[in-house]
Amino acid sequence: MHSPDELRALVEERLDALELWRDLHGQAQSVRYSLEVGGKRIRPVICLATAEAAGAEPDAALPAACALELIHTFSLVHDDLPALDADEERRGHPSTWKQFGEAVGILAGDALHAEAFRLAASYPTTEISRELAEATLGMIGGQWLDITGGGDEVTLHRLKTGRLFAASVGLALWVADVAASEQGPWRAFGEELGLLFQIVDDILDGDGYVLTHGADEARGLADEAADRARAELGEVAADTSVLREIVDGLAVRTA
């Protein structure tokens, strides 16, 4: 089994070597820039760790893992646009639109989006494309709830953050050929993982769950989500030690 850090290194290596579609021409530059600004690569690491726990080689899950990171990056690139969050910086660098202009920034998100589905279509089964599309639509629905102020907090986060976390587990299950009838506890684990990530994110940023529940109660909710995630892993007949390590890391992360 590979450690989370080893899996992260595999993701970085594959993202660096990603062959973007030739017809993108100069648009490829902004796509690479958006990917290179980095991040923790949490979603692809979860995907690889799940695939390995479920019996697949991490290599087999790398295209799916990268597709998830591309969708996540596309959402950040569009979220940063002046019409949405108007963020001029992302992880200490100019955001994509700030670096390349707004028009190229919009197209960069579109290109990341389409490249993700090109990666997903490299598998023999369409289940991976289908689940990625559904998760992307859920994420967009969550963004809509966020900018329009509709919906309750749980629904908003389950969609905006949660769908892509759940798909990080789900895509790995298809890669590892886990029968649909046996996916239940894995998928429940993925849902808890997304919730855990979101609550801890809010604790670190002092918003969301902290504003509605207070800091102490938010911490309690995060711990409960982590416990439920561990309990779901207990239902799986596989070596899930690396996934447990990821849960533990997400629960105590400080950045």
Add this chain to the structure above:
Amino acid sequence: MHSPDELRALVEERLDALELWRDLHGQAQSVRYSLEVGGKRIRPVICLATAEAAGAEPDAALPAACALELIHTFSLVHDDLPALDADEERRGHPSTWKQFGEAVGILAGDALHAEAFRLAASYPTTEISRELAEATLGMIGGQWLDITGGGDEVTLHRLKTGRLFAASVGLALWVADVAASEQGPWRAFGEELGLLFQIVDDILDGDGYVLTHGADEARGLADEAADRARAELGEVAADTSVLREIVDGLAVRTA
């Protein structure tokens, strides 16, 4: 065989009945609006006519045909944004961003994009998703050339307009299970069709090919593309009468 008008009616009916993914929530409204503003549905009609000529039922090609129209619509919705063409109107109605605001307009394009890949993933073969992704990336590369002023005219149009026309034929070939070894003349036909559409578009708008070649020469180039398209159809052992009708219609269209 169905006439182009009958095929167009099938497309309109399916688009009207399209079940958008439930998690889109209120974002679905802007997606529907963007699709209902209409258009000639040329790409999906070409897809259905090609599928039928190649031996498939139009019904079987409808998801692919709608996916093409959704990708085309997503590109229009993003093209209309203030940072790109800043168009406040589309076909006599407020453009999507003008109607719903810029943030929802960006998300509407994103949602159309993801819905297209959800439709593509409804087929058992991933070839359809793969070709749609490649065509979308080519289209985005063409948009980049357009806004940055790079590249020659032929490359720009082959990408920005041509890739989706070519894919309208290509997706139908996968739906109709045409072996890759027999796709040659069909695909050459699709390339000519895209070129024909673009040149006639420029003649109608008085730009592009008209500016670089003059009106008479542009007309000549359009007629040559139409002739080559008909010649490619002659290489196909199938009833391509409806596709010929489409070529004739594109060559003489006035809107």
